[in-house]
Amino acid sequence: MKKERALQKTAAELRREAEARLGQFPGRGGTGRTDAELLHELQVHQIELEMQNETLRQSQIALEESRDRYVDFYDFAPVGYLTLNEQGLITELNLAGAEILGAARSKLVRSRFSPSVAPEHRDRWHQHFTNTLHNQSKLRCELELVRPDGARVDVLVSSVRLTREEHAPVLRVALTDISERKQADDALKASQQRFLDIVNTTEGIVWEADATSFDFSFVSRQAERLLGHPIEDWLKPGFWVEHLHPDDKAWVPEYCASFTRQMVPHDFEYRLIAEDGRVVWLHDIVTVVAENGAPRWLRGIMVDISRNKKVEGQLREMAASLEATVEERTLRLRRLAAQLTVTEERERRMLAQDLHDNLGQLLAVIKIKLTSLAGNELQPEIDKVVALVDQAEQSARSITLELSPPILHRLGLMPALEWLGDEIERVYGISVEVDGSACESGLGPELEAVLYRATRELLINVAKHAKVHRARVSVMCDEGELILCVSDDGCGFDRNAHGGPLSGQRSFGLSSIYERIVNLGGAMEVDSSPGNGTTINLRVPCRNDLKGVS
CATH class of the missing domain: 1.10.287 (Helix Hairpins)
Incomplete structure (x- = not known):
C-alpha cells in the first residue's frame, strides 16, 4: 500500500x-x-x-x-488457462493447460486447439467456438480431449470473448479436468442401469406409491408385460383401486390402509384386471416408509400367482373328486360290512335254531331213552351218561343263547335286554337297571340283534373293568333315532391314552361295536375320564333300511 x-x-x-x-x-x-x-x-x-x-x-x-x-x-493454477485467437490458435497457455493437453507448452503455443479435441466432439467444439466469438456472455460445454499418447481426458470448457482496443478479439478458455467426476457419473449411471435392468427383469412388479392415495410414483416394466396396461396409465391417479377385482375392492384398500397407518409391513393376495380383461392373481409384499414419524411411501413387489391359484383350484377339484370317490367307496364298504353283519346275524339265528331244534331234541330223546333203561345192573353207568347228556344239553342251550337268544326274536329288544340284565347279574354279580322303550316303528331283527350283542359286550366290559357293582341300560327314541345308553359310575378311563376312531375303544373292546354300528348308519359316543365313570351312547336310525343291504 x-x-x-x-x-x-x-x-x-x-x-x-x-x-x-x-x-x-x-x-x-x-x-x-x-x-x-x-x-x-x-x-x-x-x-x-x-x-x-x-x-x-x-x-x-x-x-x-x-x-x-x-x-x-x-x-500453477489447478485449472488450465489458454488464450485462442480468431483462427483457433493457442497464443497463451499455463502449465495446467499444457498438462491437460499432454504436451510441452512450447509445442502447444501457436498450434491449433481443435486437433486436441476427440473426433466425435469436434463439431460440438466448433459450435462452441463460433458461439463464443459472437457472444458477450460466458459459455460452457463438455468435451473429450485426446492427448498425443492416445489417452483421453474429459474436460469442462468455459470460454469468454475478450476485446481489446485496436486488437482482434480473443477467447479466454478455462479447462477443468472432470475425468474423475465423469467416471463417477458413468459408474452411477451404470449402477442405476443395472438396478433398472434387475428391477425390470425381475419376475414381479417392483413399485412405489403414495401412502395416502395409493397412487404409483414408479412401477417396473414387468407391470406392462404382465397386465398389458402402459406404464403411463399405472402412474395416473386412482389406477390401482380402479383396476382391483370387484370382489376385492370392498376389502383390499382398507386392509392395506390399516397396516399403513400402523406402519407395519404386510403382504396379501388379491386380483387385478388386465387390459384384455384377464383376472391376474397377485401376492403383494409391502413395506411402509415413514417421514417425520408418519407413513409417506409404500414400496413393494407384486408377484404373479395366477398359475399357483389355478393349480390350487385344480388340486381342490381333485381333492373334492377324491373325497367323493373315497366317500363313495367307504359307503360301499359300509354297505358290504352291513351285509356281512346282517348275514352273520342270520347265520347265528339259523345256527341257534338248528342247535335248538335238532341237537337239543336229539339230546332230549337220548335222555328219555336212557332213563327208560333204569333198574338193571348198568344203572350207575346210565346215570353217568344221563349227567353228561344234561351237561351237553345245558351247553347247547348256552351256545344257543349266545348265538341268538330266542327271547329276542319272540318278544323283541326290550324284553331281551331285561333278560340280559338278569343273566349278567347271575353270571358276574353286578346289578343292571334296564328302562325305556324301543321304537314303535320297529328296527328289524338284524339291527335288534346287533344292539343286543353290543349291549352284552358293553355290560361285560363294565363287569371286568369298571370295578363297580351297578350298571344302567336305557333306551329311548328321539326324532326318528334310537339311543341306547350303557353307563356306570366306575373307575372310568382316559380316552386320550387310546387310539382308534373313538378314543379308548381298543382297550375295552369297543372297536368291533363301533364298526358294526357305523356300518349300519349309526354313531357311537364315548364319555369317560378317570374316576368319573363311563357313558356310551349307541345311536341308530329307527327306520334303518336294511332291505338294501340284504
Missing part, C-alpha cells in the same frame, strides 16, 4: 519534499544572490530526479512482484 501511495505523488509534492531535504544540509540556505538561487534550483531539481528515480525503481519492483504473483497464479 505504501508503494501505491508513492506512485500517486504529484510533482508539487515532490518539489516540496526536495526543498525540505535540501534545507537539511548546512551551507545550502538562500544567500540572496542570483547565482546562489540558480545553484539552489539545480540542487532541488537534482533531488527531484533522484526521488523520481527511486519512485520508478520502487514501481518497477512492485510491478515485478505483481507479475511474479500473476505468473504463479496463472501457471
Whole structure:
C-alpha cells in the first residue's frame, strides 16, 4: 500500500519534499544572490530526479512482484488457462493447460486447439467456438480431449470473448479436468442401469406409491408385460383401486390402509384386471416408509400367482373328486360290512335254531331213552351218561343263547335286554337297571340283534373293568333315532391314552361295536375320564333300511 501511495505523488509534492531535504544540509540556505538561487534550483531539481528515480525503481519492483504473483497464479493454477485467437490458435497457455493437453507448452503455443479435441466432439467444439466469438456472455460445454499418447481426458470448457482496443478479439478458455467426476457419473449411471435392468427383469412388479392415495410414483416394466396396461396409465391417479377385482375392492384398500397407518409391513393376495380383461392373481409384499414419524411411501413387489391359484383350484377339484370317490367307496364298504353283519346275524339265528331244534331234541330223546333203561345192573353207568347228556344239553342251550337268544326274536329288544340284565347279574354279580322303550316303528331283527350283542359286550366290559357293582341300560327314541345308553359310575378311563376312531375303544373292546354300528348308519359316543365313570351312547336310525343291504 505504501508503494501505491508513492506512485500517486504529484510533482508539487515532490518539489516540496526536495526543498525540505535540501534545507537539511548546512551551507545550502538562500544567500540572496542570483547565482546562489540558480545553484539552489539545480540542487532541488537534482533531488527531484533522484526521488523520481527511486519512485520508478520502487514501481518497477512492485510491478515485478505483481507479475511474479500473476505468473504463479496463472501457471500453477489447478485449472488450465489458454488464450485462442480468431483462427483457433493457442497464443497463451499455463502449465495446467499444457498438462491437460499432454504436451510441452512450447509445442502447444501457436498450434491449433481443435486437433486436441476427440473426433466425435469436434463439431460440438466448433459450435462452441463460433458461439463464443459472437457472444458477450460466458459459455460452457463438455468435451473429450485426446492427448498425443492416445489417452483421453474429459474436460469442462468455459470460454469468454475478450476485446481489446485496436486488437482482434480473443477467447479466454478455462479447462477443468472432470475425468474423475465423469467416471463417477458413468459408474452411477451404470449402477442405476443395472438396478433398472434387475428391477425390470425381475419376475414381479417392483413399485412405489403414495401412502395416502395409493397412487404409483414408479412401477417396473414387468407391470406392462404382465397386465398389458402402459406404464403411463399405472402412474395416473386412482389406477390401482380402479383396476382391483370387484370382489376385492370392498376389502383390499382398507386392509392395506390399516397396516399403513400402523406402519407395519404386510403382504396379501388379491386380483387385478388386465387390459384384455384377464383376472391376474397377485401376492403383494409391502413395506411402509415413514417421514417425520408418519407413513409417506409404500414400496413393494407384486408377484404373479395366477398359475399357483389355478393349480390350487385344480388340486381342490381333485381333492373334492377324491373325497367323493373315497366317500363313495367307504359307503360301499359300509354297505358290504352291513351285509356281512346282517348275514352273520342270520347265520347265528339259523345256527341257534338248528342247535335248538335238532341237537337239543336229539339230546332230549337220548335222555328219555336212557332213563327208560333204569333198574338193571348198568344203572350207575346210565346215570353217568344221563349227567353228561344234561351237561351237553345245558351247553347247547348256552351256545344257543349266545348265538341268538330266542327271547329276542319272540318278544323283541326290550324284553331281551331285561333278560340280559338278569343273566349278567347271575353270571358276574353286578346289578343292571334296564328302562325305556324301543321304537314303535320297529328296527328289524338284524339291527335288534346287533344292539343286543353290543349291549352284552358293553355290560361285560363294565363287569371286568369298571370295578363297580351297578350298571344302567336305557333306551329311548328321539326324532326318528334310537339311543341306547350303557353307563356306570366306575373307575372310568382316559380316552386320550387310546387310539382308534373313538378314543379308548381298543382297550375295552369297543372297536368291533363301533364298526358294526357305523356300518349300519349309526354313531357311537364315548364319555369317560378317570374316576368319573363311563357313558356310551349307541345311536341308530329307527327306520334303518336294511332291505338294501340284504
